[in-house]
Amino acid sequence: ETLQVALGRRSYPIHIGGGLLEQAEELLRPLGVGRWVIVCDDTVAALYGAPLARRTGWPLVTFPAGEGSKSLEEYDRLCRRLVQLGLTRSDGIVALGGGVTGDLAGFAAATLLRGVALVQAPTTLLAQVDSAVGGKTGLDLPEGKNLLGCFYQPRMVLADTVCLATLPRRQLACGMAEVIKYGCIADEELLTRLEQQEPDWPRIIRRCLACKAALVAQDERDEGPRRLLNFGHTFGHAMEALGGGRYTHGECVAAGMMEMLRWQTAHGSDQTAMLARLGALLERYDLPRKLDDLPEAAWRQYLLRDKKRSGGEMTIAVLERPGHGVLWSVTPEELLEETRWM
Numbered sequence: 001e002t003l004q005v006a007l008g009r010r011s012y013p014i015h016i017g018g019g020l021l022e023q024a025e026e027l028l029r030p031l032g033v034g035r036w037v038i039v040c041d042d043t044v045a046a047l048y049g050a051p052l053a054r055r056t057g058w059p060l061v062t063f064p065a066g067e068g069s070k071s072l073e074e075y076d077r078l079c080r081r082l083v084q085l086g087l088t089r090s091d092g093i094v095a096l097g098g099g100v101t102g103d104l105a106g107f108a109a110a111t112l113l114r115g116v117a118l119v120q121a122p123t124t125l126l127a128q129v130d131s132a133v134g135g136k137t138g139l140d141l142p143e144g145k146n147l148l149g150c151f152y153q154p155r156m157v158l159a160d161t162v163c164l165a166t167l168p169r170r171q172l173a174c175g176m177a178e179v180i181k182y183g184c185i186a187d188e189e190l191l192t193r194l195e196q197q198e199p200d201w202p203r204i205i206r207r208c209l210a211c212k213a214a215l216v217a218q219d220e221r222d223e224g225p226r227r228l229l230n231f232g233h234t235f236g237h238a239m240e241a242l243g244g245g246r247y248t249h250g251e252c253v254a255a256g257m258m259e260m261l262r263w264q265t266a267h268g269s270d271q272t273a274m275l276a277r278l279g280a281l282l283e284r285y286d287l288p289r290k291l292d293d294l295p296e297a298a299w300r301q302y303l304l305r306d307k308k309r310s311g312g313e314m315t316i317a318v319l320e321r322p323g324h325g326v327l328w329s330v331t332p333e334e335l336l337e338e339t340r341w342m
């Protein structure tokens with residue numbers, strides 16, 4: 001299963017399927033890159049990095065697993081290791097792992113020697129349906145997540161669905177929230193499949209990435225239609241920040257999508273039927289409909305402060321009908337006024 005992200009000279013293929021890592025050498029050969037270095041966290045190194053390094057002879061550079069590694073310290077360590085390995089401008093980096101690896105290794109690839117070739121080889125469901133495609137890379141600062149970064153498109157994406165078998169249940173659910181989001185904004189048939197069938201991963205991932213690839217091709221820098229992908233993220237981000245690591249990104253997006261439908265319902269766009277449908281789907285995939293111990297007043301306050309700072313109108317993603325998202329422009333006051341939407 002192959003998709004293409006259409007970005008002119010920077011277009012790239014997305015390969016999706018079981019066992020792709022076994023064929024990595026052949027798949028990457030046409031890119032004409034000198035030497036590859038594999039970058040992954042220590043958990044993924046043990047599972048997939050070391051076997052890949054053994055098969056290919058490519059060197060492996062690892063870092064500690066977890067969000068904490070999206071730091072300047074880990075970036076510094078990684079870049080220096082790559083330089084010590086003798087990486088040149090005609091070589092490349094394989095970012096093998098979840099979203100943390102994609103962001104960290106992607107940022108290193110974008111900046112080291114003013115840019116070396118990058119292949120995203122995502123191993124979590126979240127990374128396979130979302131972060132590996134689209135070119136966003138970056139690091140966190142103590143002041144907040146993803147404050148440092150740039151757009152840097154990979155030369156290829158290799159989503160090997162075999163990797164999903166070792167993913168902890170909660171990580172899988174985290175990615176499912178994004179899958180459900182794609183169904184909501186762009187693919188009603190995907191919603192129906194998720195309601196009726198056991199997941200067929202290559203197929204699900206292909207449908208999600210077809211949506212993302214199209215939006216990225218239209219709006220690489222996230223200034224227009226790509227913002228549809230933020231459905232559930234407006235409230236979700238505030239919940240995630242306030243949760244302080246208690247909730248996964250996906251859990252916050254799940255609760256954030258429900259919250260947005262409640263908000264729409266209170267603002268002249270009745271989503272009662274969709275709320276029931278989404279609620280049932282989230283339950284089926286071990287995701288919360290509400291984060292009970294996060295006081296609504298708290299994340300509302302947080303969001304208001306955040307949005308006031310950026311000032312003026314803001315764009316939010318809402319649903320017009322199942323499988324069709326649209327962008328609305330609202331003021332922070334409209335979004336957060338005390339209404340019946342609880």
Ligand code: NAD
Nearest residue numbers: 043044065066098099100101123124126131136163166167
């Ligand atoms: P992650 O990379 O930390 O992976 C989660 C955990 O799963 C890690 O402990 C990892 O070692 C482990 N793991 C990875 N693959 C595994 C496998 N196949 N089997 C068993 N364990 C495995 O986190 P994530 O949830 O993949 O990604 C979250 C990050 O992605 C956040 O930092 C977020 O900001 C970023 N993100 C980036 C984008 C983007 O467009 N760049 C989009 C969404 C999220």
Ligand code: ZN
Nearest residue numbers: 178233249253
């Ligand atoms: Zn997300």
